[in-house]
Amino acid sequence: MNFHNIRIVLVNTTHSGNIGGVARAMKNMGLARLYLVEPRAFPSEEATWRAASAGDVLETAVVCDSLEKAIADCQFVVGTSARERRIPWPVLDPRACAAQIRQRAGSEQVAIVFGREDRGLTNEELQQCNLHLNIPTSSEYSSLNLAMAVQVVCYELRMQLEAPRLPVEADAQWDAPFARAGEMERFYVHLEEALAEIGFLDPEAPRQLIPRLRRLFSRVRLDEMELNILRGILAETQKWVRRAQDAESGPGNNQ
Amino acid sequence: MNFHNIRIVLVNTTHSGNIGGVARAMKNMGLARLYLVEPRAFPSEEATWRAASAGDVLETAVVCDSLEKAIADCQFVVGTSARERRIPWPVLDPRACAAQIRQRAGSEQVAIVFGREDRGLTNEELQQCNLHLNIPTSSEYSSLNLAMAVQVVCYELRMQLEAPRLPVEADAQWDAPFARAGEMERFYVHLEEALAEIGFLDPEAPRQLIPRLRRLFSRVRLDEMELNILRGILAETQKWVRRAQDAESGPGNNQ
Known part of the structure; x- marks a missing residue:
């Protein structure tokens, strides 16, 4: 045309x-x-x-x-x-x-x-x-x-x-690759571990917490950068848990 | 919606x-x-x-x-x-x-x-x-x-x-049914006959005239009313040919 x-x-x-x-x-x-x-x-x-x-x-x-x-x-x-x-x-x-x-x-x-x-x-x-x-x-x-x-x-x-140039998907032009299933599984392991450590997840009575979070993250389709951000937040959170546990166990133990 | x-x-x-x-x-x-x-x-x-x-x-x-x-x-x-x-x-x-x-x-x-x-x-x-x-x-x-x-x-x-209501074809809402192939064939016979009578078509050397007219009318897809109009025009044209032939053959023949 x-x-x-x-x-x-x-x-x-x-x-x-x-x-x-x-x-x-x-x-x-x-x-x-x-x-x-x-x-x-x-x-x-x-x-x-x-x-x-x-x-x-x-x-x-x-x-x-x-x-x-x-x-x-x-x-x-x-x-x-x-x-x-x-x-x-x-x-x-x-x-x-x-x-x-x-x-x-x-x-x-x-x-x-x-x-x-x-x-x-x-x-x-x-x-x-x-x-x-x-x-x-x-x-x-x-x-x-x-x-x-x-x-x-x-x-x-x-x-x-x-028409030939228009993106069919809303996220066709993205600035980071989308996460792979293997990475997502490692994230879910990390997430479950961290939620248990902060006491939000009771491993004895987990209820529907993990399936609901899995549904949320699978719906949104995380990119690799977002995945790294979330894993960073989990890691930092875990540090604070350990810091508090260390502090509460008293100075005597370390000296 | x-x-x-x-x-x-x-x-x-x-x-x-x-x-x-x-x-x-x-x-x-x-x-x-x-x-x-x-x-x-x-x-x-x-x-x-x-x-x-x-x-x-x-x-x-x-x-x-x-x-x-x-x-x-x-x-x-x-x-x-x-x-x-x-x-x-x-x-x-x-x-x-x-x-x-x-x-x-x-x-x-x-x-x-x-x-x-x-x-x-x-x-x-x-x-x-x-x-x-x-x-x-x-x-x-x-x-x-x-x-x-x-x-x-x-x-x-x-x-x-x-979307569900929009016509897919430009002629989806038409005021007359479209002509059937059998009617079209009778029209082409009539057309050929009339064109020969007025001397525009030489049955001995027809060349590509009829195929070209067939292509034209098949491309346009005639409706029944249009087909009737065209056949009416052919019939009237044929009458004038006969009238002229009668007149030219002289009054003596009819009296």
Whole structure:
């Protein structure tokens, strides 16, 4: 997928701030090509302010006087659609839609078209699209802000791009290797010994103490550094037990 | 997953407009519980204006004077994190994170914590979390607007909720049944006949015309109504051919 083959097209945007918000959302996700079909006002201070560090996206934006011109050279056109249409068109959620765009945006020109803030795209505009895109929303309040809708779609494109690189496991990038079962067994022996020494574990009536601690540590999956820290704490604790025992046995014994 | 068990926590928000944007993003995706830790200004006109029809989310928002209080009763706390941290914490992208929240938010209280506009959450705040969430961005410009970040995360929660209902195929909801192979074969016979009658197909030298038209129609997967329309067009075309042939054979023949 080549992001340079993907353009975002905004039709008749009313609020200039939204154009800036769209530019920022695009640049955050790595997209750069913005087309504006008859915006009410452009360029504008409000757009520039909301774009923050995405001013370059606004500077290179292409202003067109019709949707036809904005998409004329595109081989795949996706139109965002909020409502059910009289004639159903092929429609997908942003994720499935991004997967289709990924397949096409290697060598083809792709446009994703967003409509007016208050009433989206017209039926005539939607019928110029190969595919419709619908963002799932709550039925109680389904009207997304324009820049938010662009953010969600651009985020899904980014997820497609990063999918091979994203960690599947939360701890995939860790700074220490995870402990091996043999090390864990030696730790449990040490733990049991230390707990007995401080009198927290009664070897005659151990109850469920050790199984519960085993469950805790196996659930958390200790790394080697954490294991060393815990064994260090046990060793230091044992020293204090011996120091106290030595002290209590009286000075006479040592002299 | 019970959305009422999920709260969005904003820490030290500077721009009131963002609080309104967050409220709207939440309500669009079906979330309602907003916690504000020491916002610079709240309530505010700017927040109310940006919230649009999500004023109720602002009205029921809980203002706290510390993060500890905002999350005290939560069993699973997720913190959004932009940068690499000195001590790596378990970290996931919004999608994998939403899948984890789905598993927990049936009966447990879940908080998703977002930091300041300019510098996110502090290390101390991040260390109060069970899991960190990172939104993939372009390396060129990685700083998402606060409300946009909330939108992406709430969208992923919505996708988790709707997953069983979302169509897998773009044409899953269609207004006519798709044509069967037998009907298609009768159509191809009719098509070939009509193309020969109008002289576009030479039965002696058909070349690749019929295979190419077969490929076109099999790729598009016609529905029964479309098939009827096309057969109607063929039948009307054939009538004109016969009418012309009749007219050209002269009036004498009919009288």
